[in-house]
Each structure stands twice: as structure tokens, then as C-alpha cells.
Amino acid sequence: DAAWRRLRLGCATGSGFADVLSKPTSGKGESTSRRNYRVRLALELLTGQPEENSFTRKAIQTGIEREPFARARFEEETGHLVEEVSFIKLNHMPVGCSPDGLIDDDAGLEIKSPSKAVHLEYLRLTNQPPAEYVAQVQGCIWVTGRQRWHFVSFNPDFPPELQMHHIVVQRDDVFIRRLEDELWRFTADVKNTVREIEQLIEQRRQLAQAA
Numbered sequence: 001d002a003a004w005r006r007l008r009l010g011c012a013t014g015s016g017f018a019d020v021l022s023k024p025t026s027g028k029g030e031s032t033s034r035r036n037y038r039v040r041l042a043l044e045l046l047t048g049q050p051e052e053n054s055f056t057r058k059a060i061q062t063g064i065e066r067e068p069f070a071r072a073r074f075e076e077e078t079g080h081l082v083e084e085v086s087f088i089k090l091n092h093m094p095v096g097c098s099p100d101g102l103i104d105d106d107a108g109l110e111i112k113s114p115s116k117a118v119h120l121e122y123l124r125l126t127n128q129p130p131a132e133y134v135a136q137v138q139g140c141i142w143v144t145g146r147q148r149w150h151f152v153s154f155n156p157d158f159p160p161e162l163q164m165h166h167i168v169v170q171r172d173d174v175f176i177r178r179l180e181d182e183l184w185r186f187t188a189d190v191k192n193t194v195r196e197i198e199q200l201i202e203q204r205r206q207l208a209q210a211a
């Protein structure tokens with residue numbers, strides 16, 4: 001777990017792609033979620049310390065506990081064998097993702113273990129993942145060079161027929177090009193934020209020496 005966090009240090013990752021793409025409600029400037037993510041990654045680079053993501057620890061733990069059962073259920077129902085992998089990082093920019101699995105040579109897997117109410121909402125979806133996960137799924141397709149992604153919502157509290165909901169998402173190159181463009185801008189902004197913080201540190205040091 002510590003090694004996995006170090007690999008992700010300062011990288012824009014799948015779970016943050018939606019923040020990178022988010023726009024401010026006013027239509028001008030930078031959204032709050034993008035700004036927060038930008039500063040978080042800049043501080044990770046400066047301090048060498050990864051920050052916990054914004055999800056509650058309980059939600060993270062629930063997902064970790066349920067993921068093996070969801071993966072096994074997926075393999076049983078679909079016949080696909082899932083290869084578990086760690087963090088996959090691009091060579092040309094500080095961007096990566098942590099798929100919940102890779103399938104054959106052209107697909108991957110994302111597993112979510114939402115609350116009962118949210119799982120019920122997901123059961124109504126037919127051909128697209130929830131809007132909040134489109135960037136993550138398409139970003140994983142891009143980073144891994146795949147053609148499709150399996151999105152699974154799993155909640156064992158439902159009747160057996162409804163515990164797993166499975167959607168196959170096809171690669172969207174138009175969306176991916178937009179995401180890549182935004183990530184280039186975002187990573188440049190993170191670097192500028194690092195420089196800004198370093199300048200502030202130097203100013204404080206100079207003031208302390210002059211006092």
C-alpha cells in the first residue's frame with residue numbers, strides 16, 4: 001500500500017480526471033475541485049508525502065473488502081479472466097491509473113461498491129457508466145491503450161439477481177483527446193504551483209533572516 005502510494009505521488013490519476021475536467025459554475029477561472037486537486041498534487045511533489053483521497057476511510061475500506069468478491073462474481077458471470085495489476089503510469093507525463101483489472105489484450109475493469117441507494121440508481125443505467133465516472137473510465141482506457149472497459153457496480157445487500165450491474169464502455173477517442181489536452185494544461189499548472197510555493201518559502205526565509 002505504501003509503495004502504491006509512492007508510485008502515484010504527484011500524478012494525476014483516474015479518480016481525479018473528473019476534477020481536472022471540471023469547470024467553474026461561473027464559467028470563468030478554475031473550478032474549486034480542480035484547484036484543490038492542483039494544490040494537493042503540488043504539495044505531494046514538494047513534501048514527498050502522498051495525501052489520502054477525499055473519500056471517507058469507511059467507504060474505502062468497504063470497497064477494498066468487497067472488491068475480491070465482485071471480481072470473482074464478474075469472472076463467474078461473464079467468463080472473463082481478470083489480471084490484477086498495480087499502478088500504470090504514462091512515460092511522457094505524470095499521469096496514471098490503478099485499474100481493478102485488465103482483461104485479455106483490449107479491455108479492463110472498474111469495480112465500484114456504492115451504497116444501497118446509489119447502486120439502485122446505477123441499476124437503471126444501460127450503456128454508459130455514471131456521469132461522475134466517465135472521465136475515470138475513458139482515462140483508464142487511454143492510459144492502458146485498451147478498446148473497452150467493463151464497469152461493475154456491486155452491492156451484496158441486494159437480491160442475488162441485482163447484486164452486480166455490468167456495463168461495457170467503448171473507447172471514445174474524441175473524449176480522450178480532450179482529456180489529454182486538459183491534463184497537459186493541468187500538469188503545467190501543477191508545476192507552476194510548485195514554483196509559486198517554493199518562492200513563498202524563500203520569501204519567508206529571507207524575511208526570517210532579516211528579522
